Amino acid sequence: MTHHLLEICYLIGSVTFIIGMKMMGNAKTARRGNLIGAAGMIIAIIGTIFLHENRVENIDGVPTEVPVSATVYGLIFGAIGLGTVIGWMTAKKVQMTKMPELVSMFNGMGGACAALIGLMEYEQNRNQTGALIAIIAGMVIGSVSFSGSIIAYLKLNGTMNKPIRLPAYNIINTIVMIGVIGFAGWMVYASPAGHVMLYALFAVALVYGILFTVPIGGADMPVVISLLNSFTGLAAAFGGFLYDNYVMLTGGILVGSAGTLLTLEMCKAMNRPLSNVIFGAFGGGGAAAGTGPDVKGSIKDVGVSDLAVMMNYSKKVVIVPGYGLAVAQAQHVIHELEMLLEERGVEVKYAIHPVAGRMPGHMNVLLAESNVAYEKLVEMDDINPEFDQTDVVLVVGANDVVNPAAKSDPASPIYGMPILEVDRAKHIVVNKRSMSAGYAGIDNLLFYDQKCSMFFGDAKKALTELVAELKTMD
Amino acid sequence: METILNFIDAHKEMIYFVILSIFVGVEVIGGVPTVLHTPLMSGANAIHGVVIVGAIHVMLNVNPDNILALILGSLAVLLGTLNVVGGFVVTDRMLEMFKKKK
Numbered sequence: 001m002t003h004h005l006l007e008i009c010y011l012i013g014s015v016t017f018i019i020g021m022k023m024m025g026n027a028k029t030a031r032r033g034n035l036i037g038a039a040g041m042i043i044a045i046i047g048t049i050f051l052h053e054n055r056v057e058n059i060d061g062v063p064t065e066v067p068v069s070a071t072v073y074g075l076i077f078g079a080i081g082l083g084t085v086i087g088w089m090t091a092k093k094v095q096m097t098k099m100p101e102l103v104s105m106f107n108g109m110g111g112a113c114a115a116l117i118g119l120m121e122y123e124q125n126r127n128q129t130g131a132l133i134a135i136i137a138g139m140v141i142g143s144v145s146f147s148g149s150i151i152a153y154l155k156l157n158g159t160m161n162k163p164i165r166l167p168a169y170n171i172i173n174t175i176v177m178i179g180v181i182g183f184a185g186w187m188v189y190a191s192p193a194g195h196v197m198l199y200a201l202f203a204v205a206l207v208y209g210i211l212f213t214v215p216i217g218g219a220d221m222p223v224v225i226s227l228l229n230s231f232t233g234l235a236a237a238f239g240g241f242l243y244d245n246y247v248m249l250t251g252g253i254l255v256g257s258a259g260t261l262l263t264l265e266m267c268k269a270m271n272r273p274l275s276n277v278i279f280g281a282f283g284g285g286g287a288a289a290g291t292g293p294d295v296k297g298s299i300k301d302v303g304v305s306d307l308a309v310m311m312n313y314s315k316k317v318v319i320v321p322g323y324g325l326a327v328a329q330a331q332h333v334i335h336e337l338e339m340l341l342e343e344r345g346v347e348v349k350y351a352i353h354p355v356a357g358r359m360p361g362h363m364n365v366l367l368a369e370s371n372v373a374y375e376k377l378v379e380m381d382d383i384n385p386e387f388d389q390t391d392v393v394l395v396v397g398a399n400d401v402v403n404p405a406a407k408s409d410p411a412s413p414i415y416g417m418p419i420l421e422v423d424r425a426k427h428i429v430v431n432k433r434s435m436s437a438g439y440a441g442i443d444n445l446l447f448y449d450q451k452c453s454m455f456f457g458d459a460k461k462a463l464t465e466l467v468a469e470l471k472t473m474d
Numbered sequence: 475m476e477t478i479l480n481f482i483d484a485h486k487e488m489i490y491f492v493i494l495s496i497f498v499g500v501e502v503i504g505g506v507p508t509v510l511h512t513p514l515m516s517g518a519n520a521i522h523g524v525v526i527v528g529a530i531h532v533m534l535n536v537n538p539d540n541i542l543a544l545i546l547g548s549l550a551v552l553l554g555t556l557n558v559v560g561g562f563v564v565t566d567r568m569l570e571m572f573k574k575k576k
Contacts (some may be wrong), residue, residue, distance in 0.1 A: 083555025251524035257499030
């Protein structure tokens, strides 16, 4: 009886995952979709705790139920309680700009969970090839996802700024990858007793996760997180194989396939094949950077009062927000600027590049946080034709997404990436902290454009000054 | 060869299930506007937290005298919970912001 109830819990869980994900694909239903998924998850978890029957075959081969000790229940509830409090607090407190790295961190936790399951289940399933494959695969993928996510986390929060490249890292990584797969295969084949080899495999998989992520530049981290996300999904699915558990299978495979597709879509938005992201590894100034024709000119500076005048007498202003805006926490000031200009009859819009920020849609979330109207955020394909009629484009903390080299310079590493064609506007003003290159680590020819002036300074500080200056003009 | 065929035959429901789930996953994501990619990724991240079900499974089967197993198992449940709770809450926070404007 309880067994059937548990299966029903799992069925409900599986269906809510599918419906929830589907609803999250639409802005109107997204929030409810997420909650539906969460509800299904709670049902699956509670069902497992209370309805799971622990059957062990006794000496005569008859399955008998083994009661679960109070210690075990205590530990389960303790761990869930602690995890809920920590998870809840962290997720509630985190600043919206730090959200991508948090997602990466949570993803790593899931991976680690899958890896630990593998470590624990190995011994008693050593003699069943099918189960062993699921255990080893889940453990290896979970470990790679764990260590990879931690590196992605460190890169996004700036602790690990520069991509680290061993000489011939592609070859080393490939060898290590083949090594891990070979080792895993051997584990399934030989199934050695004891835990030494198992822990060795665990360690090697962790190392591979690090090697895999370390050479990839910060700008490509969203793609990597999305990929690792689908890895963890896959690891969860292998857990589903092991336990013949359908909710783990549905959840895992759903995330695995949806995550893979999402990864490819992100790559498409940057116009780079996935292999290029993983093996090409530019970003942060490597061998690929600094190429291209050296047609630099001089850079023009613009002061805050001149800029205020320029914007005040414009008809149409387009703001291009980038990650620099997010870092400086300038999303509220920019909204203030927008309202001030609108009051004076200037039409203001935001041009959102598909990969603006650190994740697709990241910019939209940040601007929505500061109450910018949804309709003012215009996607790349819709805004590009409008630049011809734009008087001033204000680029705040964005760089690579407005670099004309993506269109004109086949030698550039970002060649082919669709960009916001800001050079079609009458004036371009770029707010940057310094002349340093963008995340892709390449110089931006836009800054040397005749129509372009630089407005140096921290985005928040500079924009606050601009707003103050505008207020004095009437 | 024989073993492979036997394996497929013995697990054909599972294989159907996996293939159909892959299609469901692809279908569910198809045509989603870029704006929603981040919340969707975050939501998917929460959903693979279902791996916690496996961790609870392990714990329920653990021998209470095996201290190492108890520690590892509790850690697995803890990490899984972080993934699930953190994942859903952070996704909700992101989506809340979209809602406010509508």
